[in-house]
Amino acid sequence: MQNNPHENSHEKMLDLLFRQARSQNGWLPQPVEDAQLLRIYELMKMGPTSANCSPLRIVFLRTSEARQRLQPALNPGNLEKAMSAPVVAVLGYDTRFYDLLPQLFPHNPVMREMFAGKPELAETTAFRNSSLQGAYFMLAARSLGLDCGPMSGFDADRLNQEFFPDGLVKVNFLCNLGYGDVAKLFPRSPRLAFDQVCQLL
Numbered sequence: 001m002q003n004n005p006h007e008n009s010h011e012k013m014l015d016l017l018f019r020q021a022r023s024q025n026g027w028l029p030q031p032v033e034d035a036q037l038l039r040i041y042e043l044m045k046m047g048p049t050s051a052n053c054s055p056l057r058i059v060f061l062r063t064s065e066a067r068q069r070l071q072p073a074l075n076p077g078n079l080e081k082a083m084s085a086p087v088v089a090v091l092g093y094d095t096r097f098y099d100l101l102p103q104l105f106p107h108n109p110v111m112r113e114m115f116a117g118k119p120e121l122a123e124t125t126a127f128r129n130s131s132l133q134g135a136y137f138m139l140a141a142r143s144l145g146l147d148c149g150p151m152s153g154f155d156a157d158r159l160n161q162e163f164f165p166d167g168l169v170k171v172n173f174l175c176n177l178g179y180g181d182v183a184k185l186f187p188r189s190p191r192l193a194f195d196q197v198c199q200l201l
Contacts, residue, residue, distance in 0.1 A: 017142050024149040024176065025081050026184030032086040032146065032177055034062070040140045047136035051111055052104045055097035055126040056133035057169045059090040069162055070174075075153035078174075085149065085176035090159070091137065092169040093130035095122055130172050141177055149176035 015021075037060055045054065061067045067088055074082055082088050098115035105111045115122045138148045151174040159171045 013143070016145075017139055021142050022147070022180065022185055022188065024147045024178070024180030024185070026181035027081075027084050027086060027147075027149075027176070027178040028181050030086065030179045032062075036144060036146065037087065037177075039144055040137060040146075043140035043143065044133060044136040047133060049129040049132060050125060051101065051108075053097050053101065053125060053129055054104055054133070055093045055095075056130040056137070056172075057092045057094050057164075058137075059092070059163050061088040061090065062086075070154075070159070073155045073158040073162065078151050078153045081149055082151065082174070082176060086178035087176070089137070089175045089177060090163050090171060091130065091134045091173055091175060092160075092164055092171045093126040094169050095119070095126050096168050097126050098122060127172065134172060134175070138175065141175075146177050147180035149180075150174070151176065 041058070044056075049055070061070065064083075067083055067085070070082055070088060070090075071079065098112045101112040101115075102109060115125065134150075138150065141148050154171070154174065156171050160167070160169075164170060
């Protein structure tokens with residue numbers, strides 16, 4: 001029986017995105033080009049968000065000088081992996097995302113008013129949907145052959161003051177980008193079984 005080439009390519013993509021993908025702790029000295037960052041964005045922006053609100057805002061730190069600005073906000077355990085990454089993406093969420101809803105959700109012109117003047121609802125919506133977009137971001141990067149190293153472990157207030165001083169955007173998480181150094185990986189941690197997580201009702 002012959003192998004189905006479409007099935008083989010499908011399985012390879014699943015390996016690339018999930019089964020063989022790892023959170024990288026170290027990086028090879030291979031640059032990430034601006035064109036690659038643009039391609040990541042052009043892919044990730046197509047993922048769905050509620051009312052197409054698209055609250056994710058990204059600051060790409062591409063130079064050593066830019067990455068040094070992170071240092072005061074990082075936990076010590078994250079310093080080396082961030083400083084050695086070719087690019088660190090600061091993934092934030094716009095708490096005033098609703099101001100762009102007339103552009104993003106034009107078929108419902110009153111959608112903006114659902115969030116205006118309701119800061120708790122706006123914050124919850126922005127955080128949830130920027131987290132969703134952050135996952136799309138990682139999948140887009142992996143699909144293009146890049147490795148990811150998502151990180152928490154930072155002082156959010158200091159990071160916001162450094163990169164989002166207007167107070168409208170707030171950091172969600174960081175994601176290192178580049179080509180991972182497999183020598184710095186540790187064995188993959190266990191995952192929970194289906195029956196531990198899921199219910200069939």
